[in-house]
Amino acid sequence: xxxxxxxxxxxxxxxxxxxxxxxxxxxxxxxxxxxxxxxxxxxxxxxxxxxxxxxxxxxxxxxxxxxxxxxxxxxxxxxxxxxxxxxxxxxxxxxxxxxxxxxxxxxxxxxxxxxxxxxxxxxxxxxxxxxxxxxxxxxxxxxxxxxxxxxxxxxxxxxxxxxxxxxxxxxxxxxxxxxxxxxxxxxxxxxxxxxxxxxxxxxxxxxxxxxxxxxxxxxxxxxxxxxx
Ligand code: ADP
Ligand code: ADP
Numbered sequence: 469x470x471x472x473x474x475x476x477x478x479x480x481x482x483x484x485x486x487x488x489x490x491x492x493x494x495x496x497x498x499x500x501x502x503x504x505x506x507x508x509x510x511x512x513x514x515x516x517x518x519x520x521x522x523x524x525x526x527x528x529x530x531x532x533x534x535x536x537x538x539x540x541x542x543x544x545x546x547x548x549x550x551x552x553x554x555x556x557x558x559x560x561x562x563x564x565x566x567x568x569x570x571x572x573x574x575x576x577x578x579x580x581x582x583x584x585x586x587x588x589x590x591x592x593x594x595x596x597x598x599x600x601x602x603x604x605x606x607x608x609x610x611x612x613x614x615x616x617x618x619x620x621x622x623x624x625x626x627x628x629x630x631x632x633x634x635x636x637x638x639x640x641x642x643x644x645x646x647x648x649x650x651x652x653x654x655x656x657x658x659x660x661x662x663x664x665x666x667x668x669x670x671x672x673x674x675x676x677x678x679x680x681x682x683x684x685x686x687x688x689x690x691x692x693x694x695x696x
Pocket of ligand 1: 481482485507508511512
């Protein structure tokens with residue numbers, strides 16, 4: 469599903485977070501939002517998600533105006549930097565929660581729930597970890613559970629806010645390759661926030677370089693010359 473942002477402006481009480489954003493993201497594309505802390509990446513992502521509503525401008529999904537719709541109605545999946553897993557629930561139950569939260573499986577038959585969660589855990593290569601608790605997993609494994617939970621709702625759009633930010637360099641590099649492979653298989657339109665140039669260049673189809681609430685440059689890793 470394509471995303472079109474036109475003339476998006478967003479102000480917090482004492483800060484302009486988005487100062488006129490025009491951006492079209494193609495269906496199936498993996499786009500990185502790259503830029504220093506405070507440039508507006510998270511606010512832009514939350515605006516796409518329907519967690520923030522812009523002061524001006526329109527958000528369209530596949531040509532349909534969703535500016536006034538909340539997150540639930542936009543059919544998006546999120547993964548955030550800090551693991552938002554429930555520590556008292558198993559991996560299985562964490563992923564099942566992703567299904568239940570939208571009411572799709574309000575009273576699921578156990579067999580159906582097991583099949584669906586099993587598929588998602590297969591996708592993130594954690595099937596044998598279903599009965600474990602988050603504390604028994606590595607940081608990278610926990611983020612893969614978070615991803616499985618986000619994908620549980622079969623989102624049209626996947627939004628990732630520094631999902632590997634808390635992990636060490638080697639794990640980050642592994643997960644980057646892994647996410648790239650996953651995206652090549654499922655082709656869900658994805659927007660990825662990072663302040664790490666290498667991560668953006670390696671992972672994304674295109675990179676939007678942000679500064680002070682604007683997009684300064686946009687292009688593929690071959691066409692951008694911001695690399696030092
Ligand atoms: P980034 O994700 O690139 O670090 P943010 O979108 O979080 O940038 O922030 C953009 C600007 O808006 C910054 O100046 C930040 O301090 C400000 N800001 C972000 N969230 C809030 C908030 N909840 N209240 C007030 N100002 C905020
Ligand atoms: P991120 O790491 O995604 O940029 P932060 O850790 O900066 O997020 O912010 C965490 C939360 O605090 C977010 O919900 C954000 O909206 C809010 N926030 C960020 N900057 C400010 C600010 N200057 N004033 C108030 N809230 C803020």
